[in-house]
Amino acid sequence: MRxxxxxxxxxxxxxxxASAAVMVIVGTAAVVAGGVWFQMVTVFVTAVMIxxxxxxxxxxxxxxxxxxxxxxASVLSGQLALQxxxxxxxxxxxxxxxxxxxxxxxxxxxxxRAGRAGGGLGPRDLPPRLRLLLAPLADRRRRRDRRGRxxxxxxxxxxxxxxxxEPQEDLVRHHIRLGGRRHRRARxxxxxxxxxxxxxPLGSSVHGLAMGRHRRIGAQxxxxxxxxxxxxxxxxxxxxxxxxxxxxxPLHARRDRRPGRPGGGPVRRVTILGxxxxxxxxTIDLIARRPEDxxxxxxxxAGNLDLLAHDARxxxxxxxxxxxxECYAGLRDRLxxxxxxxxxxxxxxxxxxxxxxxxxxxxxxxxxGLLPGLEAIRRGGTLALANKETLVAAGRLVMATAETxxxxxxxxxxxxxxxxQALRGEDGREVERLILTASGGAFRDWSLDRxxxxxVEEASSHPxxxxxxxxTIDSASMFNKALEVIEAHELFGLPASAIxxxxxxxxxxxxxxxxxxxxxxAHLGAPDMRHAIGYALNHPTRAPLPVERLDLAAIxxxxxxxxxxxxxxALALAWRVLEEGGVMGAAFNAAxxxxxxxxxxxxxxxxxxxxxxxxxxxxxxxxxxxxILGPDSAMPGLEDVLEADRIARRRAAxxxxxxxx
Ligand SMILES: NC(=O)C1=CN([C@@H]2O[C@H](COP(=O)(O)OP(=O)(O)OC[C@H]3O[C@@H](n4cnc5c(N)ncnc54)[C@H](OP(=O)(O)O)[C@@H]3O)[C@@H](O)[C@H]2O)C=CC1
Ligand SMILES: CC(=O)[C@@H](O)[C@H](O)COP(=O)(O)O
Ligand SMILES: [Mn+2]
Numbered sequence: 001m002r003x004x005x006x007x008x009x010x011x012x013x014x015x016x017x018a019s020a021a022v023m024v025i026v027g028t029a030a031v032v033a034g035g036v037w038f039q040m041v042t043v044f045v046t047a048v049m050i051x052x053x054x055x056x057x058x059x060x061x062x063x064x065x066x067x068x069x070x071x072x073a074s075v076l077s078g079q080l081a082l083q084x085x086x087x088x089x090x091x092x093x094x095x096x097x098x099x100x101x102x103x104x105x106x107x108x109x110x111x112x113r114a115g116r117a118g119g120g121l122g123p124r125d126l127p128p129r130l131r132l133l134l135a136p137l138a139d140r141r142r143r144r145d146r147r148g149r150x151x152x153x154x155x156x157x158x159x160x161x162x163x164x165x166e167p168q169e170d171l172v173r174h175h176i177r178l179g180g181r182r183h184r185r186a187r188x189x190x191x192x193x194x195x196x197x198x199x200x201p202l203g204s205s206v207h208g209l210a211m212g213r214h215r216r217i218g219a220q221x222x223x224x225x226x227x228x229x230x231x232x233x234x235x236x237x238x239x240x241x242x243x244x245x246x247x248x249x250p251l252h253a254r255r256d257r258r259p260g261r262p263g264g265g266p267v268r269r270v271t272i273l274g275x276x277x278x279x280x281x282x283t284i285d286l287i288a289r290r291p292e293d294x295x296x297x298x299x300x301x302a303g304n305l306d307l308l309a310h311d312a313r314x315x316x317x318x319x320x321x322x323x324x325x326e327c328y329a330g331l332r333d334r335l336x337x338x339x340x341x342x343x344x345x346x347x348x349x350x351x352x353x354x355x356x357x358x359x360x361x362x363x364x365x366x367x368x369g370l371l372p373g374l375e376a377i378r379r380g381g382t383l384a385l386a387n388k389e390t391l392v393a394a395g396r397l398v399m400a401t402a403e404t405x406x407x408x409x410x411x412x413x414x415x416x417x418x419x420x421q422a423l424r425g426e427d428g429r430e431v432e433r434l435i436l437t438a439s440g441g442a443f444r445d446w447s448l449d450r451x452x453x454x455x456v457e458e459a460s461s462h463p464x465x466x467x468x469x470x471x472t473i474d475s476a477s478m479f480n481k482a483l484e485v486i487e488a489h490e491l492f493g494l495p496a497s498a499i500x501x502x503x504x505x506x507x508x509x510x511x512x513x514x515x516x517x518x519x520x521x522a523h524l525g526a527p528d529m530r531h532a533i534g535y536a537l538n539h540p541t542r543a544p545l546p547v548e549r550l551d552l553a554a555i556x557x558x559x560x561x562x563x564x565x566x567x568x569x570a571l572a573l574a575w576r577v578l579e580e581g582g583v584m585g586a587a588f589n590a591a592x593x594x595x596x597x598x599x600x601x602x603x604x605x606x607x608x609x610x611x612x613x614x615x616x617x618x619x620x621x622x623x624x625x626x627x628i629l630g631p632d633s634a635m636p637g638l639e640d641v642l643e644a645d646r647i648a649r650r651r652a653a654x655x656x657x658x659x660x661x
Pocket of ligand 3: 413414415484
């Protein structure tokens with residue numbers, strides 16, 4: 001026994017201090033690891049500390065007794081406190097996890113924490129300073145389990161959290177990628193959480209909105225507490241087993257190789273269909289501003305070869321496609337020596353859409369966008385959908401295909417993006433009505449008797465928006481809004497009677513959502529498509545966008561009025577089409593395209609367009625050769641849609657011919 005004053009009892013102070021330091025490091029690592037590791041190491045370190053102190057103090061006497069008692073008491077109370085901290089943590093309320101944590105920045109720490117459904121001490125439970133010190137450790141851990149984290153989260157988390165955290169398709173896709181039991185478990189979990197969705201029947205109540213079809217239009221959907229998803233870079237990874245081309249490097253491997261990426265997030269591979277058009281160019285504008293974030297797989301266009309080649313070069317696209325077969329040589333020559341693949345023809349456009357990409361913009365104009373859009377959906381990625389004709393012609397088929405493929409559709413049409421944003425965090429069952437705003441188009445202030453003489457040039461000038469010629473003329477005739485009513489019905493699953501149109505000449509309020517308590521949620525923004533495109537590009541986060549900020553004081557007032565039926569006869573056709581159901585949307589769009597072509601060719605007058613479409617619908621309503629009509633009819637297949645499109649074009653052309661006689 002050494003005397004208290006014996007200096008030899010402190011002789012091994014150095015090694016003891018070193019072992020204490022090791023303990024501190026181990027303890028810190030355990031804190032970062034959290035959960036059961038933390039508890040085990042805490043107990044172990046405490047035991048070693050008691051032992052160390054035991055050997056250092058006088059075995060007899062009051063000092064030792066008091067110290068031991070104090071230690072035991074503090075260890076016990078510490079354990080109790082920890083138990084409280086580590087015990088089963090109640091799951092956050094619906095939507096809680098989806099709120100972006102302002103401290104989390106990229107949100108990954110939030111997910112680390114969320115992954116432990118049974119509780120556990122995570123980095124975010126630490127004081128901020130300590131968290132800062134431990135950041136490198138946490139970073140390493142994050143990198144290590146980047147791929148597996150989503151899977152663990154899916155398996156660990158309770159159903160509510162699954163339902164609220166991220167779109168089911170992401171989970172399922174990640175499970176598909178790794179295959180096996182986890183995939184099946186996730187699918188079962190999706191089913192249990194009610195996330196296996198069915199299309200509400202046409203004309204069903206607004207409850208249809210909560211039934212999940214709208215969920216296909218993105219992660220945020222209008223299901224109870226489905227909005228405000230936290231940022232989730234994982235969703236941008238390759239989503240399905242990729243159709244690899246021989247010798248190609250997997251996307252995730254390629255994107256991590258990009259040198260000097262400031263953000264550190266994954267590079268997203270994007271494809272832009274209709275790249276040379278108005279929406280396509282706005283998309284490229286946004287993508288070109290962040291070259292470190294995007295890699296371009298394919299760009300497609302039709303006749304504008306100079307612009308297509310220019311953008312393919314500057315974006316470093318792998319593939320450039322013109323929809324016109326006869327333009328192949330022209331595009332090939334323009335891209336000679338660049339290494340960019342070149343292809344031509346409608347099927348090449350569809351093949352471009354089928355190539356692996358995390359995000360695809362469909363900005364093709366007209367029914368030509370349907371097949372490439374379907375290809376992109378079948379591939380199972382995210383489709384930013386500007387091409388409204390896709391949904392008008394084949395809404396049910398498109399949504400069902402997205403459901404099956406696990407694809408996400410994000411609306412880009414400004415009104416639908418506005419609705420989508422206004423629904424963020426809302427319960428779709430509480431939605432009463434949607435109000436789409438319309439500028440009124442080029443002739444909103446013309447006297448009615450002048451309309452018949454309106455020229456193509458006059459109709460091609462929009463009061464607020466800079467857009468392609470076809471949609472601009474459709475705005476003037478209000479066919480554009482008719483298409484949008486059908487588009488809204490298909491996207492959000494609301495009955496036709498719950499969709500309204502309001503003239504709003506300023507084009508600053510893009511849409512409003514009315515709830516059952518009478519509240520109206522409006523979305524406002526400058527008339528700039530980069531708003532809606534940017535929202536789809538950055539979804540589920542919001543990133544800064546180079547768009548004008550509204551100065552409401554300077555604007556002063558916003559005006560609204562009901563659309564005049566005499567001025568806009570095309571508008572009412574939307575409700576007729578929805579009532580008739582089946583393939584009538586495809587027929588309506590096709591007839592409208594024929595009428596517009598005839599007006600552009602100066603074969604018919606501006607006011608004739610609505611007559612051509614209305615008469616075509618009259619003829620088709622009684623046409624038994626037209627496949628599948630009626631609101632309760634089965635879902636039309638692709639062949640039915642294409643057949644309806646062909647028949648309607650023939651009939652509309654006949655109506656045009658008769659009108660010219
Ligand atoms: N412009 C806008 O602000 C908005 C547009 N939309 C919708 O977005 C879509 C695009 O509109 P917008 O950008 O104005 O149209 P544009 O006419 O400006 O551009 C259309 C694009 O599609 C290409 N294209 C034309 N014909 C074909 C074809 N047969 N096959 C494949 N590609 C083809 C064009 O190629 P090329 O130019 O080389 O001939 C061009 O790249 C439309 O469905 C429109 O209704 C929705 C909301 C707003
Ligand atoms: C930008 C956009 O989404 C267009 O569809 C726009 O809405 C057209 O303007 P109108 O409101 O005149 O149809
Ligand atoms: Mn629109």
